[in-house]
Structures are given as C-alpha cells and as structure tokens.
Amino acid sequence: MGQEKYKNDFKLTAHDDSLLEPYSWNKPRIVFVNSMSDLFHKDMPVSFIKKVFKVMNENPKHIFQVLTKRADILEKHSEKLSWSDNIWMGVTVESDKHYDRIKSLKNTGAKIKFLSCEPLLSPLSKMNIRGMDWIIVGGESGPGARPMQKEWVTEIRDKCKAQKVPFFFKQWGGTNKKKAGSMLDGKKYKEFPKIID
Secondary structure, eight states, X not given: OOOGGGTTTTSXXXXXXXXXXXXXXXXXXXXXXXTTSOTTOXXXXXXXXXXXXXXXXXXXXXXXXXXXXXXXXXXXXXXXXXOOTTEEEXXXXXXXXXXXXXXXXXXXOXXXXXXXXXXXXSOOTTOOOTTOSEEEEEOOBSTTOOOOOHHHHHHHHHHHHHHTOOEEEEEOOBSOHHHHOSEETTEEOBOOOGGGO
C-alpha cells in the first residue's frame, strides 16, 4: 500500500510507537482503532492488548472504537482488561453464521457495544440486538462485490427502530460504491449512540 505501517504486508505487527499518539491530541476525537487489523488476532500477545487499553483508559476525552471478528478471544481476555466508558467494543456479524459473536460481546465488560453488519452477506432475521448500543450496516464494495438485498437492510433498520437502537447505514457498496450511495427509502441513516448525539 506504500505506507510505512504496512511494509510487512498483513503479517502481524504491533506498532508500539503509535501508542503515544493519543496523548498529543488536544481536541477530542473518535478513533477507529483497527481499520486494517484486529486487536484480538490469535497471535497478538495479551500484554500488547493491555497496553492499548491502558492508552484508551488514560485518554478519556477521545472515543475509541474497537472492532473484531475474533469474539471468542475478546471474551476470553475481557476480565483482564479495564473497560473505561470511552471504549466502544464491536464485533462483525456479516452473516447468520456468526450470531455466536454477539453472545461473546455481551459477555464482555464493554460499556458501549456495537455490531458491524458489513459487508452484509445474508439476512439476519434471528439476530438478537438486545443489549446493543449501535448497529452499522453496509454492503460489500469493489470488484467482485457480493450483492446485498434491500430487505436484509430494512429488516435490521426496523428491528433497531422497534428496540430504540441507533442505526447507521454506511453504504450500498457494489462495484461503484460512490454512485450507489447510502440512501435507504429516500433517507440517510447516520445515527450514533446518544453519548455523542
């Protein structure tokens, strides 16, 4: 990708030097901690995970969003971690094969819990969102993107509305995600948990 942090491609790499950055930010930020990685990778030492949590704990003016597909590892380590209110913990639930991740997330000490249904690859009719604080939905994008059906999205939106869970519709995706946009039934849904409304 031409970036220094990705010189090892996608081999597991812990960036200890980046841990000091949040201390230098004067204005509050929303930080997506793992845009191209997973803090709960099976080979990530728990000592490094604890270092990341210490930084998040010591920078309460920033909101840190952490997303994982390794919900089993997240659940295993949860009691060893300090869950300050500014840590939003999410799991990816892209299809009905991954409902188990929601159960694992519910068993953590995270104060704000969210689900990322992106890329949404199947209907999630039996998804239990009780106890969730935020749901994000989006379609897959790029060459070879698998299609997302509108009824899959509206079903989740309606479930969120019924249970008063903020719903964020990111994109339709596809081969031209910009053209496809993010309108759903003539409206943009960009809701957030009440903490930052």
